[in-house]
Amino acid sequence: MISRRFILLAGIAASLTAAPAAAQEKSIVVASTTSTQDSGLFGHILPLFKAKTGIDVKVVSQGTGQALETGRRGDADVVFVHAKSLEEKFVAEGFGVKRYPVMYNDFILIGPNSDPAGIKGSRDIVAALKTIKAKIAPFISRGDKSGTHAAELALWRLAAIDIAKEKSDKILGPWYREIGQGMGAALNTASASNGYVLADRGTWLSFKNRGELEIAVEGDQRLFNQYGVILVNPAKHPNVKQELGQAFIDWIISPEGQKAIADYKINGQQLFFPNATAPGA
């Protein structure tokens, strides 16, 4: 009696879980960044891609470092991230087939409207960062090895401030706070602690819990943020869905895909600027 009942239950459970397995056909997994996901870009372009090709794109959104690691382990078919040097290393190591530039957006420095560092309206990100440190105003760092985190560290180096070294020398002050989380969490933290934070414009525009936060610095050339897309190498991981993954890449760098990216706007503002054909992007 008992065993019969248990078998019945197990059967129900099995049938429940079998349904998603069937729907799995003709789909790819794209490991991407929190910025593309949180900004809502995928929500806009993926339905267009699916309507055209019937391919279901499953986006696992992670930091750039984690997304590349997911690709390296063979758990994604395509990686779509923004850290050019890491992407090139990924391809050079043989984990990716080829890197294609897709689009860029820009970073902005966000801060409280009380502006304790007095940098609001500046177009010089390097000078702004130097001032923040000099005035020991709170600064929130992603600290999660994401593309945004890598970009932030590069900007500090341009300002002749070596965060990693100061940290290892234990002279980094408590004004610099690494939270080890995504963009949204960093913005939430900045909002709660009246700190500055480097953010991508896309996440910022769709971010709702702004509180006292506003843009402090924008428009500097050095704040541009290039995205690339890479097919995970089927030679390393035979399970990679080469054809479907390449179809996604081909579409997103095609005029149609590029237009879809340019068409995505929040409050009338364009978030991402397609540049698949730009040399050296």
Place this chain on the structure above:
Amino acid sequence: MPENASALQLVLSGDPALYAIVRLSLVVSLSAALFATLIGVPFGALIALNRFPGREAVVVVLNALMGLPPVVVGLAVYLLLSRSGPLGELGILFTPQAMIVAQTILIAPIIAALARQTLEDLWNEYRDELAAMDVGPLGRIATLIWDARFSLVTALLAGFGRAAAEVGAVIIVGGNIDGFTRTMTTAIALETSKGDLPLAIGLGMVLLAIVILVNALAWGTRSIGQRVAG
């Protein structure tokens, strides 16, 4: 999902995306609770009815595993199911199946430990009578499980509650893929990080309601059990 909708509106309007998320959460956590019961109850019975060297240690470890951190389970299952891991061939990472596996591992110890306690208490009561009636080992286990069924359902519900409320394991092995592996808890984590608090709160309310419902069911099961079995 509609922009700027209040939490309550989202819940009451039956927003389809929200209900798909709720449905997936229920399917994953209920399946995990069933599988964990199929594993945990016989395992608990085995420990409850047998004396062997190291038994105390097994009981201590089992009780300790009730507090397994979900992220640790998530990481372990991730490494197991990753294409580069030992079970990569299955290709179920970032699917609901992977989430069920992780949650099953997470809550099987809870159900096993609760079942062990329940069955051992009942065994202490029944042992002499069943011996005098000359009931065999399998018959004993079946009798104990049947007579403790109401308590065991309560254990199942406890496991389900824990599974439905955890985020650490499912976000790692499920990947929080929109419309595919996004559960209530991972959606709450995501929407909070996006600063979309109304949706996060709406989902939080649904989750809370489910947890309350589960506890009401557990309570109801106990009182039915008392009426039926005395």
Place this chain on the structure above:
Amino acid sequence: MRAFAGDLPIVLEDASVVAGALTILDRVSLRLAAGAPTALIGPNGAGKTTLLRLAMGLIAPARGKVSWDGSESSSPTRRALMFQRPVMLRRSTAANIRYALAAAGVGRSERAARVSELLALVGLASLGERPARRLSGGEQQRLALARALAKDPAVLFLDEPTASLDPAATKAVEDVIRAVSSRGIKVVLATHDLGQARRLGGDIVLLHRGRVIEVSPAAAFFSNPKTPEARRFVAGELLV
């Protein structure tokens, strides 16, 4: 319910039971044969319950031996034991009996009739659907008796079957015991109630500190005890 002499006589030869350093039964030799009920009497801690369990086959002697109709290994299919505090299964009254019938290997088709028969025998016919744990103490005792009889035993061991029951409930249980005995089932009961031993016993076994002091027919035991301990016990003195 006909009793066969399958397990009888039960013979204990120099059987001892120990628990740690404590000797609970000390070189007991006893023969339990078909016939009138045997009553085990003696003060608390004399070893009555242990003797019942030993004769039932639930425990093995540390020294000496126990045999059932000459066989030293015998599964208790024809023996039943009612514990002093019987545990009711978490089921209805009828389901408790049904369970015992199934455990005794009674076929599904026969069970319903046997359940009614046993419920009637112990006077619980109207309470079949009540959860067993909701029965009164006397009713539980009678249900336990019905459950013990489900396997159609040749010998029925009863451990203090009426301890803590009021006189009316005690009479109801004793009536059932008499009915059982009259069907040819060998009854062995442990009791510290001398009146009960006198009312039910065919033979009396006096135990004291784990040893058999005296075995006599009931009439002789009460009118003319042979040992000083038996004399003092019958006279109502405290055996310590």
